[in-house]
Amino acid sequence: MYLKKLLMLIILLASSTYSIAQITKAEKDSIYIQQVEDHKEPDKVLHAEPLYIDLIRDLGARKGEKEWNLGLGLTDNLKFDAYEALIEYEWAPINRLGFEVELPFTFYSPQSGVSRDSVPSNSLNSIKIATQWSFFVSEPMATSMAIGYINEFELSDFSNFGSPFIKGNIYNPFLVVAKRWGNNFHSLIYTGPMVEQNFITNKFHTTYDINTSFHYMITGTRNFIGVEFNKTIDNSDFDMTIRPQMRVGVTNNLLIGIVAGIPVSRENERFSSFLRLIWEPKHKHK
Template identity: 85%
Template sequence: MNIKKILVPIVALALSTFAFAQTTPAEKDSIYIRQVEGQKGPDKVLHAEPLYIDLIRDLGARKGEKEWNLGLGLTDNLKFDSYEALIEYEWAPIDRLGLEVELPFTFYAPVNSTISDSIPSNQLNSIKIAAQWSFFVSEAMATSMAIGYINEFELSDFRNFGSPFIKGNIYNPFFVVAKRWGNNFHSLIYTGPMIEQNFNTNKFHTTYDINTSFHYMITGTRNFIGVEFNKTFDVEDFDMTIRPQMRLGIADNLLIGIVAGIPVSRENERLSSFARLIWEPKHK
């Protein structure tokens, strides 16, 4: 038996393990960033994606990427509770282009002595289809920009389902810019108008959203803590909800996000909560 042939790989393995153990937090972050940014293909920057108003696909998406999302939420309204559920699939058919299909549901329950007939009916809110194009990605600047469009076919509630089937449409073009500061800090702005058309009256109603988020990614992991500020401007009205949040990696391709919602003005709702399960199937 050749002892040298046995000892050499064992020593090499021990040295490499010791070297990784001595790696500084900044170096570990750099290693993880290189796993995302150092692959063959077009540039891609590691960004922390907000959990409530999420992106259609990663900024700088690479061909073959895909992701399933399941979301569950609870909002404490003044007269009733609303339960939110969604299923979402997003994928990148080519480099830098992300596509998405989403089915969001809302279910309602009366609070205390509220008459059940006075609350909204349960519903499949809409069928949402979306596209997002990352037109600027710079690893050197740790910055990405994208434009996109969401089309939302609004459906009648279950009480009046099919009368009509599609009651309106929401047109939502948007712009995204994201910047990573160093290895751990992330900021993102997601903004655009939402133009709602009611097919019965053929009237349009426009609001404008500005969503800003800030995150800190935990050293050497995909986990983060952060906050979203979801702001909506309407005619003579302004609403903002603050959403502290955290994301935890359960497995290599499975993540869970937990979000709390704190409305600045409690006109119609109180506190809310939301959880998102994220599964990323392996791709070549």
């Protein structure tokens, strides 16, 4: 009798341990998704955001969210190296509406044997202001959609700074559609025209961008690996750069993104690299 009770107890403990292990694995598989989609605030779907062509604010942004970004990049061209640096601040004053201000710089270094006069002058490229509104957010479908607009005041390079101060403007409306497949796989398309107006000649030039990205987010974390396909159509010319990338969380509110650039059909550009530091100050939840 005693042996029978002991055997039943062992079976019960074993089955309980198995159930707990199964629950823990299931919870772990979606732990970060549950943190984002907590149902305590307006709906929001967790999406992996591309690191090179990043969004103005998270899709389905919630009031009070904010983020600082510092970007550093290097592009190897045939005649010179281009060093990029940017600083940007983005925030959400109300639910689902985001704003961003960005200052992008470019510094140039000629390749060996190339005259300094033959490369572009260093510059604060522009002052970029942007907004983005998430008009569709569905947690059951794990899908979000947004429209946005970037206005870029182009500035004269440092050698001609102030003559004029603003030399042109870029008008860039865009559409974003993102879908998460299961818990880990993410896809996103970011597309729209870029209309550049030169204030000196009063001429307009239009290109069209189609940026697609695919990511795999590591279970229970904010870390991911993925790739962007940045495509530009300029009349009959087509350029594409493939950007494999990864994002790693250092602390709860500090992330590092690492991007490589592989040009497919660019005549003058070779390999490039880009590093993005992302800091998210804490904000109050409802």
